[in-house]
Amino acid sequence: MSLLVVGSVALDTVETPAGKAETVLGGSAVYFSAAAHRYTPVRLVGVVGEDFPAEHRDFLKSMDVDISGLITQPGETFRWHGRYEGAMNEAETIRTDLNVFGDFDPALPEDFRDSDFVFLANGVPAVQMKVLDQVTGPTLTVADTMNLWIETTREDLDRMISRIDVLCLNENEARMLTGEHLLARAARRLMELKLKAGVIKKGEHGMTLATPGATFALPSFPEENVSDPTGAGDSFAGAMMGFLAREGRTDPASLMLAAAHGIAMASFTVGGFGPQHIADIPLEKVEERVHQLRAVCTF
Amino acid sequence: MSLLVVGSVALDTVETPAGKAETVLGGSAVYFSAAAHRYTPVRLVGVVGEDFPAEHRDFLKSMDVDISGLITQPGETFRWHGRYEGAMNEAETIRTDLNVFGDFDPALPEDFRDSDFVFLANGVPAVQMKVLDQVTGPTLTVADTMNLWIETTREDLDRMISRIDVLCLNENEARMLTGEHLLARAARRLMELKLKAGVIKKGEHGMTLATPGATFALPSFPEENVSDPTGAGDSFAGAMMGFLAREGRTDPASLMLAAAHGIAMASFTVGGFGPQHIADIPLEKVEERVHQLRAVCTF
Numbered sequence: 001m002s003l004l005v006v007g008s009v010a011l012d013t014v015e016t017p018a019g020k021a022e023t024v025l026g027g028s029a030v031y032f033s034a035a036a037h038r039y040t041p042v043r044l045v046g047v048v049g050e051d052f053p054a055e056h057r058d059f060l061k062s063m064d065v066d067i068s069g070l071i072t073q074p075g076e077t078f079r080w081h082g083r084y085e086g087a088m089n090e091a092e093t094i095r096t097d098l099n100v101f102g103d104f105d106p107a108l109p110e111d112f113r114d115s116d117f118v119f120l121a122n123g124v125p126a127v128q129m130k131v132l133d134q135v136t137g138p139t140l141t142v143a144d145t146m147n148l149w150i151e152t153t154r155e156d157l158d159r160m161i162s163r164i165d166v167l168c169l170n171e172n173e174a175r176m177l178t179g180e181h182l183l184a185r186a187a188r189r190l191m192e193l194k195l196k197a198g199v200i201k202k203g204e205h206g207m208t209l210a211t212p213g214a215t216f217a218l219p220s221f222p223e224e225n226v227s228d229p230t231g232a233g234d235s236f237a238g239a240m241m242g243f244l245a246r247e248g249r250t251d252p253a254s255l256m257l258a259a260a261h262g263i264a265m266a267s268f269t270v271g272g273f274g275p276q277h278i279a280d281i282p283l284e285k286v287e288e289r290v291h292q293l294r295a296v297c298t299f
Numbered sequence: 300m301s302l303l304v305v306g307s308v309a310l311d312t313v314e315t316p317a318g319k320a321e322t323v324l325g326g327s328a329v330y331f332s333a334a335a336h337r338y339t340p341v342r343l344v345g346v347v348g349e350d351f352p353a354e355h356r357d358f359l360k361s362m363d364v365d366i367s368g369l370i371t372q373p374g375e376t377f378r379w380h381g382r383y384e385g386a387m388n389e390a391e392t393i394r395t396d397l398n399v400f401g402d403f404d405p406a407l408p409e410d411f412r413d414s415d416f417v418f419l420a421n422g423v424p425a426v427q428m429k430v431l432d433q434v435t436g437p438t439l440t441v442a443d444t445m446n447l448w449i450e451t452t453r454e455d456l457d458r459m460i461s462r463i464d465v466l467c468l469n470e471n472e473a474r475m476l477t478g479e480h481l482l483a484r485a486a487r488r489l490m491e492l493k494l495k496a497g498v499i500k501k502g503e504h505g506m507t508l509a510t511p512g513a514t515f516a517l518p519s520f521p522e523e524n525v526s527d528p529t530g531a532g533d534s535f536a537g538a539m540m541g542f543l544a545r546e547g548r549t550d551p552a553s554l555m556l557a558a559a560h561g562i563a564m565a566s567f568t569v570g571g572f573g574p575q576h577i578a579d580i581p582l583e584k585v586e587e588r589v590h591q592l593r594a595v596c597t598f
Contacts, residue, residue, distance in 0.1 A: 087480035181386035183503050184521040204482050205504040206518065216595050217518030219505065222483040256598040296515050297596045299555040 007121025028121035031231030039242030045069035239265035264289035306420025327420035330530030334537030344368035538564035
């Protein structure tokens, strides 16, 4: 089934204990696509500036991503400069230049409106809702969010959440949103928002999947080679959504298997800088890690 | 097979968001015993002062714990006063009075020396080694430790670790001991210490089990009712060791199943104050949670 992602396309500068990448391709929609395209074709909606290198556009095309929804506007592309230290659980933002992404007003190409699986990458909740206004009867809508929107646009965020099926957020955001310190409680509280599921991303601690009937959890893949966590969450979502769109399923068991694919994919993402190195990973390699992840937590 | 625990027997005062318990029975050896006794008889070595209430001694006897190694010395029993806040991941110690435990010099009764499974609860590494000097060919020796010994008695700690089979510690201690921020790396580094296994306790994030061949991990049981985390780690170890001693096994697959029992037991421990409420839990209830835990992470 068709898969749509709406989110940022960026030029990132990232520093980690493993090295530095300067002005490389980044953005949530890009990492999502690099992970998802192995499962199913991806439709991308985003905005870049006139400085966006042709090679990055070619890279997206090489993954068979439909970029007819990637518009170019006068000005510069969204730029983010971040640094990771220690356990690299959270990035310290050194500089953000929203540039053309600051006025992002997503307009879906006519033939994107029937998309079955829709991923709203982290962004202004009001903008995420503009996408929901344009899709016609999707099978599954999934949105990511962040602490900034919980703190500054809570009403819009609540309204957006009431219109989607699945919310993705990290563990501290889940605590902040629900007011519960304990993740087991936060997971249950997410279900009071009438969601089909809540996905709590926990970095090296794996993920918790809240569904109306039960709470599930998976450890992370015990990857020792972590060079750059940038895009881990978006590639997790990309593999998860790619798997679900390919299978055309949204039941809890499928969500768990999809999340395992997400964890496996993210374990590759963190092994290098930028999205290119995951675009080339054969699906068999990801499936191998899914099997290994099963062995990690089988008893 | 026989199971020995050497550790603290204490009088605890604990404050949590759920309430306060004043001068109640506590201590690592007590929580360990309350969890382990459902699996196999426990031999306990510890020290208390003359103020130790007879009812607590009766409680231990009621669990069929052999307390012939629990000696009474002039002075007061070890007292600990702690407070948990927020997610209750770590206790803030308000006051510690080691009292008679400060001079704890464990002397094993003659008929304890042949113990097959030995648990050295957290304590001075030199004292833990005195126990190792007295046991004759145990099948499995497991020790817990803490940041204090990593910081202050590192040489003794290293010597102690070189003499045991399995080391238990929490995630920050694992990072501190190995100098690795990433738990996946810390787990591998633990294996350089020539251990049979390393157990990294992660509270609401479950546990990681490092073995020479592979790293395993389990999420925690998604328990929403958390009143008091005191003793969670020791009751985890108690159920784990009780299971292993009952089965007489030490292979990685058995360690994982034993760890699942530990997680299930600990999820009961945190539900109330003090060790009494877990002593009465039928083993079938624990086994039910082991099955539920399997459902939590199956995909």
